[in-house]
Amino acid sequence: MTAIDVTGAHTPEAAGVITGARERIDALDDRIIGLIQERTAVSAVIQEARITSGGRRVNLSREMEVLGHYRDALGRPGTALAMTLLELCRGRI
Numbered sequence: 001m002t003a004i005d006v007t008g009a010h011t012p013e014a015a016g017v018i019t020g021a022r023e024r025i026d027a028l029d030d031r032i033i034g035l036i037q038e039r040t041a042v043s044a045v046i047q048e049a050r051i052t053s054g055g056r057r058v059n060l061s062r063e064m065e066v067l068g069h070y071r072d073a074l075g076r077p078g079t080a081l082a083m084t085l086l087e088l089c090r091g092r093i
């Protein structure tokens, strides 16, 4: 397959732009995944501390704050993203 086929572009110039931008996206996605893994580890510390102290894993009022933070920054899809992040960090409830 040529670069044009792979990118869906119709000119070599556009294929070059797309290929370069896709490399940047792949690098950004690697960083995002790393940040999510870091967030999961920090969240686990909080949950452990709360459970060890006799509390519950989940704290719904804090989750509302997290959801609001993402919604304010990213709009409605931000809420869905935050819900997915919370599920990654504390499992399904």
Ligand SMILES: O=C(O)C(=O)C[C@]1(C(=O)O)C=C[C@@H](O)C=C1
Pocket (backbone or CB within 6 Å): 043, 046, 047, 057, 058, 059, 060, 062, 063, 066, 086, 089, 090
């Ligand atoms: O902030 C907390 O109290 C957490 O436990 C962290 C966290 C989160 O990952 O943001 C995870 C579970 C709770 O239900 C609320 C928030």
